[in-house]
Amino acid sequence: MKHGFRQCMAWLHTWAGLIPGWILFAVFLTGTAAYYRGEISAWTRPDLRMEDNGPEAAMLGLRELQRIAPDATGWLIGLPTSSDPLLRLYWRPPGERRFRDGILDPATGRVAEAGRTMGGEFFYRFHFELHMPPIWGRWLVGLCAMSMLVAIISGIITHRRIFADFFTFRPGKAGHRSWLDAHNLLAVLALPYHLMITYTGLLTLMLMYMPWGMQLAYKGDQQAFIAEALSIAPPPRPARQAAPLTDLAPLVAEALRRWPETGVRRIGISFPGDANATIVLGRGDRHELAIRRRELVFSGTTGELRLATGNDAPAVQTVGVAYGLHFARFELPFLHVLFFLSGLAGTAMVGTGLVMWVAKRAPKATERRHFGLRLVETLNLGTIFGLPIAMLGFFWANRLLPGMLDHRPDWEIRIFFALWLGAYLHAALRPGRRGWAEQAGIAALLGLLLPAVNAATTRHHLGVALPAGDWLMAGMDLGFLGFGLAFALAARRLWQGADRPVATRQGGHLRERGI
Amino acid sequence: MVSAAFRARMRGWRWPGLLSRIVAAVLGGYAIGALVSVACAVLLPLPRSEAVVIGMMLSFLAYAGVVLWVFAARTAWRAWAGLLAPGLLLAASWAGRPV
Numbered sequence: 001m002k003h004g005f006r007q008c009m010a011w012l013h014t015w016a017g018l019i020p021g022w023i024l025f026a027v028f029l030t031g032t033a034a035y036y037r038g039e040i041s042a043w044t045r046p047d048l049r050m051e052d053n054g055p056e057a058a059m060l061g062l063r064e065l066q067r068i069a070p071d072a073t074g075w076l077i078g079l080p081t082s083s084d085p086l087l088r089l090y091w092r093p094p095g096e097r098r099f100r101d102g103i104l105d106p107a108t109g110r111v112a113e114a115g116r117t118m119g120g121e122f123f124y125r126f127h128f129e130l131h132m133p134p135i136w137g138r139w140l141v142g143l144c145a146m147s148m149l150v151a152i153i154s155g156i157i158t159h160r161r162i163f164a165d166f167f168t169f170r171p172g173k174a175g176h177r178s179w180l181d182a183h184n185l186l187a188v189l190a191l192p193y194h195l196m197i198t199y200t201g202l203l204t205l206m207l208m209y210m211p212w213g214m215q216l217a218y219k220g221d222q223q224a225f226i227a228e229a230l231s232i233a234p235p236p237r238p239a240r241q242a243a244p245l246t247d248l249a250p251l252v253a254e255a256l257r258r259w260p261e262t263g264v265r266r267i268g269i270s271f272p273g274d275a276n277a278t279i280v281l282g283r284g285d286r287h288e289l290a291i292r293r294r295e296l297v298f299s300g301t302t303g304e305l306r307l308a309t310g311n312d313a314p315a316v317q318t319v320g321v322a323y324g325l326h327f328a329r330f331e332l333p334f335l336h337v338l339f340f341l342s343g344l345a346g347t348a349m350v351g352t353g354l355v356m357w358v359a360k361r362a363p364k365a366t367e368r369r370h371f372g373l374r375l376v377e378t379l380n381l382g383t384i385f386g387l388p389i390a391m392l393g394f395f396w397a398n399r400l401l402p403g404m405l406d407h408r409p410d411w412e413i414r415i416f417f418a419l420w421l422g423a424y425l426h427a428a429l430r431p432g433r434r435g436w437a438e439q440a441g442i443a444a445l446l447g448l449l450l451p452a453v454n455a456a457t458t459r460h461h462l463g464v465a466l467p468a469g470d471w472l473m474a475g476m477d478l479g480f481l482g483f484g485l486a487f488a489l490a491a492r493r494l495w496q497g498a499d500r501p502v503a504t505r506q507g508g509h510l511r512e513r514g515i
Numbered sequence: 516m517v518s519a520a521f522r523a524r525m526r527g528w529r530w531p532g533l534l535s536r537i538v539a540a541v542l543g544g545y546a547i548g549a550l551v552s553v554a555c556a557v558l559l560p561l562p563r564s565e566a567v568v569i570g571m572m573l574s575f576l577a578y579a580g581v582v583l584w585v586f587a588a589r590t591a592w593r594a595w596a597g598l599l600a601p602g603l604l605l606a607a608s609w610a611g612r613p614v
Contacts, residue, residue, distance in 0.1 A: 005587055012586045143541075149575070150582045157583075199575065206571040212549040213556030213570035217563045229564040315561075315568040322572075 009154040017151040017353050018376075020144035022383045023130070025350045027141055029387055031127040031197075032343030033120075035328055035336065036476075038084025040120030043476040044398045046460040047115070050087050050106045053079040055252040058267055060109055061087055062248055068102075068111060069093065070273070073238070077267040081286055083331060085472070114403035117412055122394070128205070131413070142209050148198045155187060179359050183352040186345050193342040194349065200326035203319060231311035233297045236276045243275040246303035254305070255281040255296055262287050269300060277301060286331040290320040351384045369431075378427045385439035386423025388483070392446035393419040395480070399450075399457045433494055440491035447484025451477040532591040539591070543598045544581035548574035550605035557608045 017024075033040065042049050050057065061077040069075065069091035076099065078088035087104040089111060102111035118125075129137030187194065207214065207222070218225045227234060248267070255264045266282035277300025285291050297307040324330065328339045358377050363369060369377075397415040401408055427435055454477060455461030465474035555570030556563065581598065588594035 008587050009583070012583070016582075146544075146575070146578060146582075149579045153579060153583060154586075202575045203572060206575070210548060210552045210571045210574045213552035213567045213574075216553055217556040217567050225564060225567060228562075229568060311564075313562065313565050315565040315572070319568055319572070 006158055006160070009157040013151055013154040013158050014357065016147045016154065017350075018357050020147045021350055021354045021357075022379050023140065023144045024148055025347060025354070025383050026130070026387055027127055027144065028343065028347040028350055030123040030391070031201075032340060032347060033391065034124040034127050035340045035343060036083075037120030037124045038081070038086075039472050039476060040123065042085050042119075042472055044117045044119040044395070045086065045103060045112070045115055046458050046473060047107070048103050048105055048112055049085045049472075050080045050104070051082070051085060053081060053263060054256070055249040057087055058248055058252050058264070060106070061089055061104055061267075062269075064104055064110060065089055065091055066272075069100075073271060074099070075269040075272055079263075079265055079267070081263075081265070081284065081331070083286070083472075116408045117398055118409045119398075122409075122413060122416075123391070128201075131417075138205055138208060142202065142205060145198055145201050149195075149202070152187075152191075152194055152198060156191075159184065159188075179352055179356040183349060183356055186349040186352060190342045190345040190349075193339075194346050196325055197343070197346065200322040203322045204326055229311060229316050230293050231309045232293070232295070233278075233280070233307050233309060236270055236278045238271045239275040241275040242273060243277070243301045245269070245272050245277060245300055246279070246298075248279070251279060251281060251296075251298050251303055255283075258296070258308075259283050259294070272300065275301060278306075279303075285324075286329055289324045289330060290317060291323040291327065291329065292317070292320045351380075354380045354384065374431060377431055378424065381427035381435055381439060382420070382424035385436065385443055385487075386420050386427065388487070389423055389439065389443045389446060390416045390420035392443060392450060392480070392483075395450055396446065396453060399453050433497055437491050437494035440487045440494055444484050444487035444491050447480045447482075447487060450480040450484070535591040536585050536594055539594050539598060540582040540585040543585065543595070543602075544578040547581045547598065547602055547605070548578035550602060550608075551577040554605045554608035 057079055058077060061079075062075075065072070065075045065077070071094055072091040073094055074090075074092040076088075076090035078086075078090070080087050087106070088101060089104055090099040090101045092099045104110070105112040125131070128141050130141060131137070132140070202209065207225075211222070214222065214225045218228075226232060252264055252267070262284035264281050265284040265286075266280075268280040268282070269277065270280075271277045279298040279300050281296045281298070283294040292310060292312075294310045295308070296305060297309065298305055328336060330336070354376070358373060358380060361373055363373075394412055394416045397412045401411055405411060423439060426439065429435075430438060451462055455463065460470070460473045462474055462477050464470070465472075465477065552567075552570035552574040555573060556567045559566035559569060561569070584597055585594040588597055
């Protein structure tokens with residue numbers, strides 16, 4: 001009875017893990033990259049970095065918004081921080097629902113025209129929308145995350161000797177054993193992280209996935225719920241009467257006095273130039289674990305403080321901690337690295353799980369490989385090595401595309417998807433170890449040469465960044481080198497075994513490196 | 516390697532049964548999760564924003580629990596029956612909804 005229960009859970013673990021596995025791998029890897037979303041955004045626009053986040057920066061942003069969008073119904077200024085050192089401007093033209101956005105060039109004081117890119121936002125959004133229409137992408141990722149949660153729990157139940165197996169690694173053992181050990185090690189090592197990141201990921205979009213309690217309690221008025229839960233002031237209505245905007249600098253100074261450590265992160269101005277204009281200053285959230293929304297609401301014409309918002313009720317705070325853990329925006333570099341490594345461990349856990357599914361079912365060399373097995377093999381290679389190739393290619397495109405190219409951000413994304421598609425085609429045409437070795441080699445070249453491309457195209461290469469102690473640029477380049485090196489090692493080991501038959505059930509070829 | 520008990524259990528897992536379980540897990544699990552979020556919003560003696568948030572947070576755990584139950588149950592029929600009972604109980608909380 002007991003035995004049967006565990007077998008059922010093993011079955012569930014296999015299929016709840018495999019079916020969404022490729023999407024989960026992509027969600028994990030791009031999400032892990034998104035831990036350094038601000039840094040990626042800065043690396044992709046190295047000339048636009050800005051360190052100042054005081055009243056002067058706010059004034060610089062305001063002046064540009066007044067110039068380019070004087071009749072907008074809303075302005076938003078995102079002030080730079082040390083890990084996201086860009087001054088972002090958003091404006092909503094009259095009659096439009098969505099904000100447009102740009103990044104201020106500190107050299108000219110204008111919105112930058114050259115070198116447009118999605119930067120780190122691309123990986124961040126891909127991580128939960130898969131570059132699909134948002135509704136579809138978010139539901140698909142939500143379903144996969146739910147499946148992941150089930151796979152983790154059923155995996156724990158399956159895994160009776162969870163502690164003992166932590167110390168088990170049998171690289172010499174035949175067949176899929178060493179893959180199983182690697183999968184277990186990665187899973188158990190960062191188990192609290194895997195559970196946390198999956199569950200908090202669901203929570204980030206819970207109002208979309210599970211709105212039913214809110215629908216009932218608030219009779220469908222989602223804005224009322226958000227206003228109450230986050231204690232946000234209701235949006236003002238325009239008076240349709242012109243009135244000059246008050247001076248921003250004293251308001252920012254007042255906010256800095258109240259929040260000396262966290263500073264101001266966002267400045268929102270509704271209906272600038274109208275008698276009912278309001279100015280909302282949002283607090284920075286990089287100094288504590290929980291993401292807690294705190295805002296100061298000022299009159300836009302008199303500068304009088306109207307409201308200081310924030311809700312510390314227990315359940316709302318719990319969600320704030322969950323979001324804090326998921327987004328990991330806190331400015332603690334060491335903890336940030338640990339989250340990044342855990343994210344890579346999660347990615348590798350999904351990857352080893354996928355590879356293990358094949359290794360377990362691999363027929364003897366003489367037998368025919370049936371369609372399902374070949375399909376999974378192709379998807380595995382095209383995803384596990386193809387996605388890193390596409391991501392590195394995105395950075396190459398960022399450096400090599402002409403600065404003033406029309407729709408430049410779209411071209412970067414097209415190159416990303418073209419490379420990824422190419423990896424799937426290659427995987428279909430070159431099954432087995434040789435295909436894996438070749439893709440690892442390509443990823444290694446892309447990673448190892450990227451700092452050279454950076455040196456050839458910008459003034460922010462390692463030779464400059466390292467002596468200057470510019471750890472943002474240097475860290476990104478060193479990171480590319482590190483990934484390139486890892487892929488080079490993988491390629492070498494895969495190449496050495498490439499002539500042997502692929503994955504026999506009893507042969508020792510799989511080892512720690514085998515496919 | 517596969518035990519006799521497991522094989523006996525798998526016999527009930529031919530396609531119709533498996534399909535029925537998948538529907539029970541994906542849709543039934545979502546339904547139970549949604550009902551949990553509703554029941555919390557209605558029944559918890561807390562400010563309504565708190566009750567709604569707690570309901571949403573618990574709903575995903577309920578969903579996961581349902582999926583595990585559905586695939587652990589001995590037959591597909593039992594899996595469905597096991598959904599119906601808590602489902603009806605949770606649905607009864609509708610009676611307490613605000614009007």
